[in-house]
Amino acid sequence: MAKRQDKAPQLDELDPERQRLANNPWMNSFINYLKNEKQASEHTIKNYVMDTAQFIRLSPGADDDWTKVTHATARRFAMELASAGLARSSVNRKLSSLRAFFRFLMREGHIQGNPFSQIQSAHGSRKLPMFLDIDQVSKLLDAPNAYWSKVASARKSETDGRQECEYIAARDTAILEVIYSGGLRISEAINLNFQDIDFIAATFKVRGKGRKERLCMLGKPAIAALRTYLQKREALGLAQRRQSGPLFLNQRGEKVTVRTIERWFKTYVNEAGLPADCTPHKLRHSFATHMLAAGADLRLVQEMLGHASLATTQIYTHVDVARLIEVYSKAHPKA
Numbered sequence: 001m002a003k004r005q006d007k008a009p010q011l012d013e014l015d016p017e018r019q020r021l022a023n024n025p026w027m028n029s030f031i032n033y034l035k036n037e038k039q040a041s042e043h044t045i046k047n048y049v050m051d052t053a054q055f056i057r058l059s060p061g062a063d064d065d066w067t068k069v070t071h072a073t074a075r076r077f078a079m080e081l082a083s084a085g086l087a088r089s090s091v092n093r094k095l096s097s098l099r100a101f102f103r104f105l106m107r108e109g110h111i112q113g114n115p116f117s118q119i120q121s122a123h124g125s126r127k128l129p130m131f132l133d134i135d136q137v138s139k140l141l142d143a144p145n146a147y148w149s150k151v152a153s154a155r156k157s158e159t160d161g162r163q164e165c166e167y168i169a170a171r172d173t174a175i176l177e178v179i180y181s182g183g184l185r186i187s188e189a190i191n192l193n194f195q196d197i198d199f200i201a202a203t204f205k206v207r208g209k210g211r212k213e214r215l216c217m218l219g220k221p222a223i224a225a226l227r228t229y230l231q232k233r234e235a236l237g238l239a240q241r242r243q244s245g246p247l248f249l250n251q252r253g254e255k256v257t258v259r260t261i262e263r264w265f266k267t268y269v270n271e272a273g274l275p276a277d278c279t280p281h282k283l284r285h286s287f288a289t290h291m292l293a294a295g296a297d298l299r300l301v302q303e304m305l306g307h308a309s310l311a312t313t314q315i316y317t318h319v320d321v322a323r324l325i326e327v328y329s330k331a332h333p334k335a
Helices: 011-022 025-036 042-058 071-083 088-107 134-153 159-182 186-190 220-235 258-272 281-293 298-305 310-331
Strands: 203-207 213-217
Touching: 011 025, 011 042, 025 042, 025 088, 042 071, 042 088, 071 088, 134 159, 134 258, 134 281, 159 186, 159 203, 159 213, 159 220, 159 258, 159 281, 186 258, 213 298, 281 298
Parallel strands: none
Antiparallel strands: 203 213
16 A cells, blocks of 8 residues: 655745744744743744644634634644545644644633534554464473473583473473463563462463452463472472462572573573564463454453443454455465
């Protein structure tokens, strides 16, 4: 799709309107307010003036009596901007400028209402979150064992070193499995306690944003990884198998940090041959995308992710459609 070009008048094309604004006392008061109270830069002030100049270009007579500018006037201006082929960011900036100007006039008691208060900003298409396909997820989940097996081989004469490698591999595999199994944020996984896990019901409690609790599911690979990790943890004397408290510990028996896991995650991404910009949060994106692609109910996925709004979860339906289009265009002979 061709990129839309801004067709807005350039600064020198709006000279007549800018000159009129220079002689307008209410605009001069607004500029002083921007300079002295808002500490706005000269560039920002120029943008406010240019946006207002464009408004009076498209709304003749507006600056003769600002009190007569109505909601309909503001709406026509927004429609003119949209029809001119402006980028959404430009439209939004201009609407924001006029909204701020009329808000100032209200504050000063010059007008009774802000005609731009009900004019909504143009909504751009939300950036689709990146996710891993199932094969990539499998490679990533296998990466801790693959990497630490190589390190352990180099420590053949160091029993303690090999045990430590096996422990870290088991711990990080369990963390990644739990993140993918429940669609967790990395901080949510790190903050899990042993008592949050119900191995019989294959569920666990997660404390998300705002300390809100939700119930997540444990798949069989995640349960197996957790059991292996707990055995290794006990073998190193870091904690008893069923000891309450932080679930994931470092080699000193302290709760592992997010930074530690993020650091090792980069190593595992490299081991798995995945793009370098892959982050732990992409496992959460992948969980949601794969669940919806398999037919899971949108509200169920919303609940498992801990999203307050269904709209936040719906982005993953767009991801699946985008992926479907990509696959179709590559695979269909008549695409």
